Amino acid sequence: xxxxxxxxxxxxxxxxxxxxxxxxxxxxxxxxxxxxxxxxxxxxxxxxxxxxxxxxxxxxxxxxxxxxxxxxxxxxxxxxxxxxxxxxxxxxxxxxxxxxxxxxxxxxxxxxxxxxxxxxxxxxxxxxxxxxxx
Amino acid sequence: xxxxxxxxxxxxxxxxxxxxxxxxxxxxxxxxxxxxxxxxxxxxxxxxxxxxxxxxxxxxxxxxxxxxxxxxxxxxxxxxxxxxxxxxxxxxxxxxxxxxxxxxxxxxxxxxxxxxxxxxxxxxxxxxxxxxxxxxxxxxxxxxxxxxxxxxxxxxxxxxxxxxxxxxxxxxxxxxxxxxxxxxxxxxxxxxxxxxxxxxxxxxxx
Ligand SMILES: [Zn+2]
Numbered sequence: 001x002x003x004x005x006x007x008x009x010x011x012x013x014x015x016x017x018x019x020x021x022x023x024x025x026x027x028x029x030x031x032x033x034x035x036x037x038x039x040x041x042x043x044x045x046x047x048x049x050x051x052x053x054x055x056x057x058x059x060x061x062x063x064x065x066x067x068x069x070x071x072x073x074x075x076x077x078x079x080x081x082x083x084x085x086x087x088x089x090x091x092x093x094x095x096x097x098x099x100x101x102x103x104x105x106x107x108x109x110x111x112x113x114x115x116x117x118x119x120x121x122x123x124x125x126x127x128x129x130x131x132x133x134x
Numbered sequence: 135x136x137x138x139x140x141x142x143x144x145x146x147x148x149x150x151x152x153x154x155x156x157x158x159x160x161x162x163x164x165x166x167x168x169x170x171x172x173x174x175x176x177x178x179x180x181x182x183x184x185x186x187x188x189x190x191x192x193x194x195x196x197x198x199x200x201x202x203x204x205x206x207x208x209x210x211x212x213x214x215x216x217x218x219x220x221x222x223x224x225x226x227x228x229x230x231x232x233x234x235x236x237x238x239x240x241x242x243x244x245x246x247x248x249x250x251x252x253x254x255x256x257x258x259x260x261x262x263x264x265x266x267x268x269x270x271x272x273x274x275x276x277x278x279x280x281x282x283x284x285x286x287x288x289x290x291x292x293x294x295x296x297x298x299x300x301x302x303x304x305x306x307x308x309x310x311x312x313x314x315x316x317x318x319x320x321x322x323x324x325x326x327x328x329x330x331x332x333x334x335x336x337x338x339x340x
Contacts, residue, residue, distance in 0.1 A: 008212060009196040009197075009211070009212065010196055011196065011197075011282075013268070014268060016268065016285060017268070017284075017285065063283070063285075064282070064283045064284055064285055065196070065197075065282075065283065066196065066210075066211040066212055067210070067211050067214075067283075068211065068212070
């Protein structure tokens with residue numbers, strides 16, 4: 001059983017107090033015109049998910065606390081929770097630095113970290129849209 | 135248009151008044167109205183409007199509540215509160231809030247009939263509740279004013295510690311689960327079902 005601390009309200013509880021929301025940081029194909037999005041890109045966005053052994057990034061919801069979504073960096077082997085961070089945020093830099101080359105997340109955040117703030121905001125919004133607050 | 139007529143979700147039960155052989159006091163609270171309030175806590179105009187209307191600052195600390203005369207405000211989230219007021223005053227209060235908050239990014243909704251409030255009282259109330267949820271209600275920080283959503287007997291609930299000397303605890307459950315929660319409390323709160331499993335234990339005799 002995972003023991004989780006919500007980064008929004010500080011609620012501490014076991015995992016039945018929270019709700020798992022699947023993989024985090026899913027990028028919606030960045031186009032206002034659906035016709036421009038290839039079938040492969042749309043398929044990847046909807047269905048293709050990472051399944052790493054080791055460090056993984058997930059969405060969780062604080063069901064029995066503030067009811068907000070947040071992000072979690074978790075090791076799928078040791079079940080250790082490395083970090084919990086805001087739903088609009090990228091993982092802490094020191095966590096990103098821990099991703100080994102064998103992990104499918106390797107390099108995923110490089111481009112987004114390098115982007116200037118103005119353009120980096122765009123994929124973030126797209127990401128929020130796909131979160132689907134319940 | 136016909137006027138809505140409030141009926142408690144437990145109205146058909148004959149054991150609503152002072153159920154017998156219980157280790158706890160059990161009562162349904164029907165005279166409280168509830169208002170769902172959402173807004174931007176960083177907006178001073180929103181906070182000021184609420185203070186004007188309710189006479190109390192919104193509780194900003196997680197799991198806390200605030201009280202002013204007949205109005206109690208429970209923290210539900212960083213941008214959501216549940217306002218409790220006498221049921222008869224609730225429609226007027228909703229109206230007043232809506233007028234005050236016009237033009238602001240806020241929401242006021244009368245949800246008086248959405249939940250059923252079951253009041254547990256007495257020194258065993260926390261023990262009985264702990265049989266149904268993972269919350270450690272014996273923790274010293276759980277004092278009067280404490281509010282928390284909880285998974286209680288497999289259903290979504292809200293726990294509000296109204297008073298702690300002696301204990302008075304309100305359990306909010308969604309209306310459609312009221313009967314289940316009531317039955318659960320009747321059985322689990324029965325005097326001969328009481329267990330002293332929590333807190334400091336004496337070592338077993340050797
Ligand atoms: Zn929370």
